[in-house]
Amino acid sequence: xxxxxxxxxxxxxxxxxxxxxxxxxxxxxxxxxxxxxxxxxxxxxxxxxxxxxxxxxxxxxxxxxxxxxxxxxxxxxxxxxxxxxxxxxxxxxxxxxxxxxxxxxxxxxxxxxxxxxxxxxxxxxxxxxxxxxxxxxxxxxxxxxxxxxxxxxxxxxxxxxxxxxxxxxxxxxxxxxxxxxxxxxxxxxxxxxx
Amino acid sequence: xxxxxxxxxxxxxxxxxxxxxxxxxxxxxxxxxxxxxxxxxxxxxxxxxxxxxxxxxxxxxxxxxxxxxxxxxxxxxxxxxxxxxxxxxxxxxxxxxxxxxxxxxxxxxxxxxxxxxxxxxxxxxxxxxxxxxxxxxxxxxxxxxxxxxxxxxxxxxxxxxxxxxxxxxxxxxxxxxxxxxxxxxxxxxxxxxx
Amino acid sequence: xxxxxxxxxxxxxxxxxxxxxxxxxxxxxxxxxxxxxxxxxxxxxxxxxxxxxxxxxxxxxxxxxxxxxxxxxxxxxxxxxxxxxxxxxxxxxxxxxxxxxxxxxxxxxxxxxxxxxxxxxxxxxxxxxxxxxxxxxxxxxxxxxxxxxxxxxxxxxxxxxxxxxxxxxxxxxxxxxxxxxxxxxxxxxxxxxx
Amino acid sequence: xxxxxxxxxxxxxxxxxxxxxxxxxxxxxxxxxxxxxxxxxxxxxxxxxxxxxxxxxxxxxxxxxxxxxxxxxxxxxxxxxxxxxxxxxxxxxxxxxxxxxxxxxxxxxxxxxxxxxxxxxxxxxxxxxxxxxxxxxxxxxxxxxxxxxxxxxxxxxxxxxxxxxxxxxxxxxxxxxxxxxxxxxxxxxxxxxx
DNA sequence: GATGAATGAGTGTTCATTCAT
DNA sequence: TATGAATGAACACTCATTCAT
Numbered sequence: 075x076x077x078x079x080x081x082x083x084x085x086x087x088x089x090x091x092x093x094x095x096x097x098x099x100x101x102x103x104x105x106x107x108x109x110x111x112x113x114x115x116x117x118x119x120x121x122x123x124x125x126x127x128x129x130x131x132x133x134x135x136x137x138x139x140x141x142x143x144x145x146x147x148x149x150x151x152x153x154x155x156x157x158x159x160x161x162x163x164x165x166x167x168x169x170x171x172x173x174x175x176x177x178x179x180x181x182x183x184x185x186x187x188x189x190x191x192x193x194x195x196x197x198x199x200x201x202x203x204x205x206x207x208x209x210x211x212x213x214x215x216x217x218x219x220x221x222x223x224x225x226x227x228x229x230x231x232x233x234x235x236x237x238x239x240x241x242x243x244x245x246x247x248x249x250x251x252x253x254x255x256x257x258x259x260x261x262x263x264x265x266x267x268x
Numbered sequence: 269x270x271x272x273x274x275x276x277x278x279x280x281x282x283x284x285x286x287x288x289x290x291x292x293x294x295x296x297x298x299x300x301x302x303x304x305x306x307x308x309x310x311x312x313x314x315x316x317x318x319x320x321x322x323x324x325x326x327x328x329x330x331x332x333x334x335x336x337x338x339x340x341x342x343x344x345x346x347x348x349x350x351x352x353x354x355x356x357x358x359x360x361x362x363x364x365x366x367x368x369x370x371x372x373x374x375x376x377x378x379x380x381x382x383x384x385x386x387x388x389x390x391x392x393x394x395x396x397x398x399x400x401x402x403x404x405x406x407x408x409x410x411x412x413x414x415x416x417x418x419x420x421x422x423x424x425x426x427x428x429x430x431x432x433x434x435x436x437x438x439x440x441x442x443x444x445x446x447x448x449x450x451x452x453x454x455x456x457x458x459x460x461x462x
Numbered sequence: 463x464x465x466x467x468x469x470x471x472x473x474x475x476x477x478x479x480x481x482x483x484x485x486x487x488x489x490x491x492x493x494x495x496x497x498x499x500x501x502x503x504x505x506x507x508x509x510x511x512x513x514x515x516x517x518x519x520x521x522x523x524x525x526x527x528x529x530x531x532x533x534x535x536x537x538x539x540x541x542x543x544x545x546x547x548x549x550x551x552x553x554x555x556x557x558x559x560x561x562x563x564x565x566x567x568x569x570x571x572x573x574x575x576x577x578x579x580x581x582x583x584x585x586x587x588x589x590x591x592x593x594x595x596x597x598x599x600x601x602x603x604x605x606x607x608x609x610x611x612x613x614x615x616x617x618x619x620x621x622x623x624x625x626x627x628x629x630x631x632x633x634x635x636x637x638x639x640x641x642x643x644x645x646x647x648x649x650x651x652x653x654x655x656x
Numbered sequence: 657x658x659x660x661x662x663x664x665x666x667x668x669x670x671x672x673x674x675x676x677x678x679x680x681x682x683x684x685x686x687x688x689x690x691x692x693x694x695x696x697x698x699x700x701x702x703x704x705x706x707x708x709x710x711x712x713x714x715x716x717x718x719x720x721x722x723x724x725x726x727x728x729x730x731x732x733x734x735x736x737x738x739x740x741x742x743x744x745x746x747x748x749x750x751x752x753x754x755x756x757x758x759x760x761x762x763x764x765x766x767x768x769x770x771x772x773x774x775x776x777x778x779x780x781x782x783x784x785x786x787x788x789x790x791x792x793x794x795x796x797x798x799x800x801x802x803x804x805x806x807x808x809x810x811x812x813x814x815x816x817x818x819x820x821x822x823x824x825x826x827x828x829x830x831x832x833x834x835x836x837x838x839x840x841x842x843x844x845x846x847x848x849x850x
Numbered sequence: 851g852a853t854g855a856a857t858g859a860g861t862g863t864t865c866a867t868t869c870a871t
Numbered sequence: 872t873a874t875g876a877a878t879g880a881a882c883a884c885t886c887a888t889t890c891a892t
Contacts, residue, residue: 100294114857235425256418260458267457308874488682502853612838623813648846655845696878
């Protein structure tokens with residue numbers, strides 16, 4: 075429904091991403107968001123039931139964007155290892171580009187009672203990687219004695235954390251290349267060792 | 269300063285942990301904290317320069333507590349693998365006990381300009397594990413071709429993330445034991461494979 | 463206009479009686495009323511010029527209902543005393559059934575500049591009792607040296623107040639029967655004493 | 657406590673009487689009240705827990721004032737009849753002077769769940785008249801077969817209603833003197849008839 | 851007549867912070 | 872140091888009303 079990027083819903087969503095990634099949810103005011111979106115104060119509440127309602131919407135929008143990019147990049151990958159490589163690469167890129175939103179989404183969803191939404195939002199991403207891992211198992215690229223579901227989640231979190239530590243936490247003792255290689259090796263070893 | 273647990277500083281810190289872990293930083297009021305601490309409104313500002321000043325103090329207090337526990341548990345461990353086992357175990361326990369503070373610290377520190385503090389707070393923990401890893405390399409328990417610093421950080425984050433996914437994110441498809449074993453194997457493989 | 467109970471006007475009126483007697487005028491919203499009435503927001507303003515326009519309409523509707531009931535009950539009363547008895551009885555019943563609307567009408571009409579409407583709304587009721595009193599005077603049931611107009615208003619208010627004190631104010635020191643008898647005697651004495 | 661008329665509590669109370677009697681509770685804003693009281697917005701909430709908290713306070717203040725006046729006027733009255741006369745007189749005067757507050761108190765207390773307060777506020781007044789009536793019974797000025805408690809309440813309401821109808825409802829078919837005489841006679845007859 | 855999306859003014863209340871004592 | 876009364880800016884949310892269709 076919210077396809078055209080200039081319908082009211084999208085106008086609000088985009089404005090809120092701008093504003094909230096700059097200042098955090100609590101410090102952002104609805105009035106600033108609507109001003110930026112060019113709509114009236116009351117109109118906001120026709121599309122979102124409350125300010126905090128924005129966070130899952132933003133998270134969802136980001137995740138959708140990320141997953142699309144992943145899929146596109148990974149298309150025609152020869153092996154699971156080039157898929158993994160692409161996922162690492164893309165995650166670092168996305169993290170760099172969207173630092174602000176990621177931090178926001180983290181802190182926003184990390185609020186009590188919103189945590190269930192986290193899983194919900196991430197699920198498509200998790201499930202996509204599950205499929206890739208399963209295919210790799212079948213092609214005997216990686217060992218079969220792993221828990222696919224658990225491993226999918228763990229890998230995604232591992233990569234995202236590393237990227238966040240690099241770009242957001244300021245942990246830059248190594249070059250980016252070394253950082254990513256280290257990560258690749260770490261995961262690979264875990265998947266091919268008996 | 270905060271040695272005696274009933275000096276004003278500690279009274280404020282403990283009260284704020286109680287209040288803030290319950291409701292989050294923004295929803296908590298200084299007035300509620302001082303009421304719980306049994307001091308006057310103005311006294312708060314003799315010990316903390318602002319409300320947001322509390323978060324690093326809380327984070328620090330938690331990390332100190334965690335690191336103490338780790339060290340105690342790991343004392344006299346025969347091999348790196350029993351150390352790793354203990355770290356995993358302890359992390360899960362701590363995460364379970366202190367869900368609320370962890371979420372708070374996450375969301376609190378995740379706000380822009382506070383992220384540098386994160387590294388600072390975690391550093392002693394990271395460094396402690398670095399030492400343990402180095403010892404393991406020397407004892408030839410794990411392979412030498414790893415980046416110790418990077419690996420220390422990665423392992424800690426990996427374990428914490430898994431624990432958070434289990435206790436906070438509600439990802440409980442597997443039993444706790446299986447979950448922890450999976451994690452142990454995942455890390456071990458990465459450290460012993462060439 | 464409001465004859466058929468399902469034309470738009472009546473639908474709005476009935477919905478607003480439900481909603482407003484529940485929550486009071488200020489706390490009730492037009493949007494809730496129109497939702498209950500099953501019409502569109504804008505349609506409301508085709509029938510009422512504003513929200514506060516509802517109160518006299520509701521008051522009128524209630525008074526009409528009450529007066530109808532009075533007349534029916536009193537039909538064929540042998541003496542003024544049985545009329546008075548019926549009026550007391552009926553007022554108590556109506557007050558009990560419509561506590562909410564009565565309170566609303568009181569507080570709604572009690573706002574400055576709305577008080578003239580009060581007299582207007584009550585007039586038919588007052589006048590009906592004037593006629594009854596006059597007949598009683600002629601039949602020499604009550605003494606002639608009273609001001610009929612004033613007495614009519616006073617009696618109605620006296621009875622209504624007693625009923626309100628009983629049902630709304632919670633003044634229930636006596637049984638309902640005693641209460642009504644006391645009232646009857648009080649009025650009767652005033653009318654037959656020289 | 658709120659004796660001196662220029663402590664904060666009294667300043668708020670007096671300002672709110674001015675503002676609210678002019679516009680009604682809902683139409684009055686706290687911001688207007690504090691402006692008139694010459695205090696800061698937040699200070700209001702140190703003395704009243706909410707805007708609606710003002711109504712019982714105002715009612716109480718008015719009733720106290722009324723009761724004081726009654727007692728003073730009635731001091732040294734020779735008979736119950738001169739007491740009654742004074743009560744009628746004073747009620748009409750007070751109603752004239754404080755029309756606005758009376759209307760406000762009516763509409764404000766008439767809101768659901770506030771009605772219990774009504775009785776509470778009026779109780780001292782009711783009880784004072786009960787004592788006067790009892791004395792009159794003992795002095796055999798009025799007949800003993802009445803319910804003192806019920807009669808006290810009824811007389812007060814009767815007089816107040818008549819005064820309100822005269823001053824607020826605009827029912828002025830008769831001169832004020834006639835109006836009050838009529839009332840006196842009506843009550844007197846009820847009290848002396850067997 | 852009927853609709854309902856859009857408006858934007860309006861408000862009670864909270865709360866971090868200050869400061870005179 | 873310690874207090875706590877006073878401050879006043881800030882804000883989410885509501886809702887009566889309008890108007891293009």
